[in-house]
Amino acid sequence: MAQRADAILPKMPASRLREDVILLKKILEANHPSLYWYTPKDSMDQYFRYTINSITDSLNEVAFKNKVAWLVSKIRCGHTTVRFSKAYGKIAPLFRYPLFPLALKAWNDSLVVLGSIWPRDTVFKRGTIITSINGRSNRQVLDSIFQFISTDGYADNYKNQLVSGNFPAWYKTIFGTDSVYTITYIDTAGRERSTLVKAFIPRKDSIGTKKPSTDKHDEQISGRPTRRMRLMNKRVMVIDTASSTAFMRITSFSGGRLKPFFKRSFKTIRQQHLQHLVIDLRENGGGTVSNSVDLTQYLAAKPFKLGDSVVAISRKFRYGRYIHPAWPYWLVMNLAATREKDGLIHFGHYEQHYFKPRKRFHFDGDVYLVQGGLTFSAASMMVATLKGQKNITVVGEETGGGYYGNSAMHIPTIRLPYSGLQVSLPMYRLVIDSSHPKGHGIVPDLEVKPSSGAIRKGIDPKIEDIRALIQRKSR
Numbered sequence: 001m002a003q004r005a006d007a008i009l010p011k012m013p014a015s016r017l018r019e020d021v022i023l024l025k026k027i028l029e030a031n032h033p034s035l036y037w038y039t040p041k042d043s044m045d046q047y048f049r050y051t052i053n054s055i056t057d058s059l060n061e062v063a064f065k066n067k068v069a070w071l072v073s074k075i076r077c078g079h080t081t082v083r084f085s086k087a088y089g090k091i092a093p094l095f096r097y098p099l100f101p102l103a104l105k106a107w108n109d110s111l112v113v114l115g116s117i118w119p120r121d122t123v124f125k126r127g128t129i130i131t132s133i134n135g136r137s138n139r140q141v142l143d144s145i146f147q148f149i150s151t152d153g154y155a156d157n158y159k160n161q162l163v164s165g166n167f168p169a170w171y172k173t174i175f176g177t178d179s180v181y182t183i184t185y186i187d188t189a190g191r192e193r194s195t196l197v198k199a200f201i202p203r204k205d206s207i208g209t210k211k212p213s214t215d216k217h218d219e220q221i222s223g224r225p226t227r228r229m230r231l232m233n234k235r236v237m238v239i240d241t242a243s244s245t246a247f248m249r250i251t252s253f254s255g256g257r258l259k260p261f262f263k264r265s266f267k268t269i270r271q272q273h274l275q276h277l278v279i280d281l282r283e284n285g286g287g288t289v290s291n292s293v294d295l296t297q298y299l300a301a302k303p304f305k306l307g308d309s310v311v312a313i314s315r316k317f318r319y320g321r322y323i324h325p326a327w328p329y330w331l332v333m334n335l336a337a338t339r340e341k342d343g344l345i346h347f348g349h350y351e352q353h354y355f356k357p358r359k360r361f362h363f364d365g366d367v368y369l370v371q372g373g374l375t376f377s378a379a380s381m382m383v384a385t386l387k388g389q390k391n392i393t394v395v396g397e398e399t400g401g402g403y404y405g406n407s408a409m410h411i412p413t414i415r416l417p418y419s420g421l422q423v424s425l426p427m428y429r430l431v432i433d434s435s436h437p438k439g440h441g442i443v444p445d446l447e448v449k450p451s452s453g454a455i456r457k458g459i460d461p462k463i464e465d466i467r468a469l470i471q472r473k474s475r
Helices: 014-031 041-054 061-073 086-094 138-146 157-165 167-175 216-222 227-234 258-271 289-297 327-336 348-352 378-386 452-457 461-474
Strands: 102-107 110-116 129-133 180-186 192-198 235-240 245-250 276-280 309-312 366-371 392-396 405-408 413-415 422-424 428-431
Touching: 014 041, 014 061, 041 061, 061 167, 102 157, 102 167, 110 138, 110 452, 129 138, 138 157, 138 167, 157 167, 227 235, 235 258, 245 258, 258 289, 276 461, 289 378, 309 348, 366 378, 366 461, 378 392, 392 461
Parallel strands: 245 276, 276 366, 366 392
Antiparallel strands: 102 110, 110 129, 129 180, 180 192, 235 245, 309 428, 405 428, 413 422
């Protein structure tokens, strides 16, 4: 029998939750630059009415967050997302919920096993193809989860990647939990079979029982990441001299001392006369725009700007007491942006300033940009700028970040007063290039999708295909 994952959480009265949704509507209408970019006003109004009217009884935070996430996803803005309250984050570790026991990779209508929580699992080995869970087809499972995830336009590959990152958590949040799951799969002989699998019940966390160590040696022994490891998790470069190729992995454009890293890396590439550069942006959800621009300057063949237009609908920050932080963003918008004839607030510097390619250590060899569904925001902006350049090949899957543009730049947080739910609020709408098609992410020049065979063998088909391209060019 199913056990609700949220059964023991306290409930909040319906009247106060409806007030939170009504207030959210007012805040978004007053401040969000792209509320009706993809969904017409009459449709958004209808979604708000439906959500408000559907709250007929008290709800706990998980159930209420699902309602608000469903509503916010209708905006089709990947930077407008819903997070639990700060209070929920503090109490969530105290509860033990049965979890779906398999890590799964999702794409199209496919679900493939990445691993099982049960170490002696002889059925669900890495690469096993799943066809249904508890009587729901893969498509039904994914469609049910997808309606609670925000993304730019219709770039659903972002949703695939997000769900793949923690399938058990998404399944629990949307469907609740069961003590046993009925899973249908394809066995090693190619036959479809079904079996029962027990849920995994995590051990209760022991909170506050161990004093954190301040000794660096203890840090290394305990498995906590050192400073060097943290930096390498954000950026690293490996050189293959045999193929004259540098492989650079950038997982974020925030932190990581990126500008000095880029300078050292391109200096090394120049000194070793490398001919090929692979930049892996598959895990890069964006970050500081100036870091993205800095990397682009080492690669761009001509001057570039961030976008054709960067606009806000207001700089008054209406309902500012619910927006955090409001003051720093208000100050920047009033000092750096101006109201133009169209009635919108324009961030003129980003619309008019052209960034020049770097002369020192500029790379003119073959460049392969590897992207996927999690390539988002500043990372997708970088790819959009470079795509089409003669020496650039974009490899992988459609990005989560929009090719036409997105809503971002300044992103404070709305805190709903009663539930405490947090909703991110982008203040500017960026059109990267008005000639780009609107509605989806960036389509790669060379599409390479996942496969159950590649997962089973533990190989990276995107990097393998790039290696093959480099070998052919080197002949």
